[in-house]
Amino acid sequence: MKAIKFTKMQGLGNDYVYINGFEEHVPDPSALAKRVSDRHFGIGSDGLVLILPSNKADVRMRMFNPDGSEAEMCGNAIRCVGKFVFDNGLCTKDTVQVETAAGIRIVRLLKDGGEITGATVDMGAPVLNPADIPANLPEGMEGKPFVNCPVMVDGVTYEVTAVSMGNPHAVIFLRGIDSLDLPDLGPKFEHHPLFPQRTNTEFVEVVSRSRVRMRVWERGTGETLACGTGACAVAVACVLNELTERSVDVELPGGVLRIVWDKADNHVYMSGPASKVFDGALSAWKE
Incomplete structure (x- = not known):
């Protein structure tokens, strides 16, 4: 059995379980997303977000829905990714480049008294075709x-x-x-x-x-x-x-x-809050 550390975060109540993929290994993220998202038998969330190394940006974000499917992007989650990587020393810049399945997004962190409280995200150009x-x-x-x-x-x-x-x-x-x-x-x-x-x-x-x-x-x-x-x-x-x-x-x-x-x-720019809820560890995950 291997414990996996996680952080639960939320943006406007859109809550996800975040895992630092620089330190933790998740063998089956789809299965884990189903497990952690359950609000009665799991942690309770709108899905799972992995924060991973990237050769294109500061970090890479993968996001999985409660049904195990992988989504291309999540606007509320990416603000929380920006806060997570700054608070955990993965990136010390006020502007974070995040690789997603929808492309690289630029996250400009918003501070209040030195604390990251939210972000403005360059969400890119809308696709209308x-x-x-x-x-x-x-x-x-x-x-x-x-x-x-x-x-x-x-x-x-x-x-x-x-x-x-x-x-x-x-x-x-x-x-x-x-x-x-x-x-x-x-x-x-x-x-x-x-x-x-x-x-x-x-x-x-x-x-x-x-x-x-x-x-x-x-x-x-x-x-x-x-x-x-x-x-x-x-x-x-x-x-x-x-x-x-x-x-x-x-x-x-x-x-x-x-x-x-x-x-x-x-381009479309989105501004909103990002908050940490709590840290924890999944203690019964078998490789």
Whole structure:
């Protein structure tokens, strides 16, 4: 038996188990993700994050969902990665380059009294070409952008805007998001045939030109308190549908993220908190 040290961290309640891959070896991260994510028989989390050496950036991040599937990116998790590597001396710079399956992301750490309390992340340019999201346009919409497209679910037509922020998102604007039955509706979008690699789905209510509210059904996870890439996708979809300005506060159940889609460089910037919850050790892991 070998004990594996871990740190639980959260960004707006989007909580993950983080393991220092510079020191620890995880033989089967998919199986471990299932184990640690269980909120009754495990640690309890929205997934597992491995922080590993990189030959392209300061560190490499791998993220696994509670169902064991590997995701390309996680906006809330990458802020916590920045805090983790700084607090643990893996990188002593205020700006951390993090390699992800969606490419290298730049994490600028935010301090309060010398403590890392959050980060602003350059999330890169949004991907809007349907084939690259990937998303199949509804019949009759071929050759058009996937913006405000009609998608039928359970006999109801929803207007959907598809965006990739390194992972696929379907953004839906509607009123009354608090009353939605996401455990029923979310999986129907996640597994919809228009999304060949499944999709994260954001249900959004516009409050003003500078603020929106959202709930999210995350691919491979379910409803979570926050989704960083989802908030970025929502901000992009808001601009594409002429609903808000390019700088918007996105209110999630776990708190607020500030998202800016910069017109000058076409990059999306996400600012939000990152917190350590506790350290621990998994004492019954067999190689």
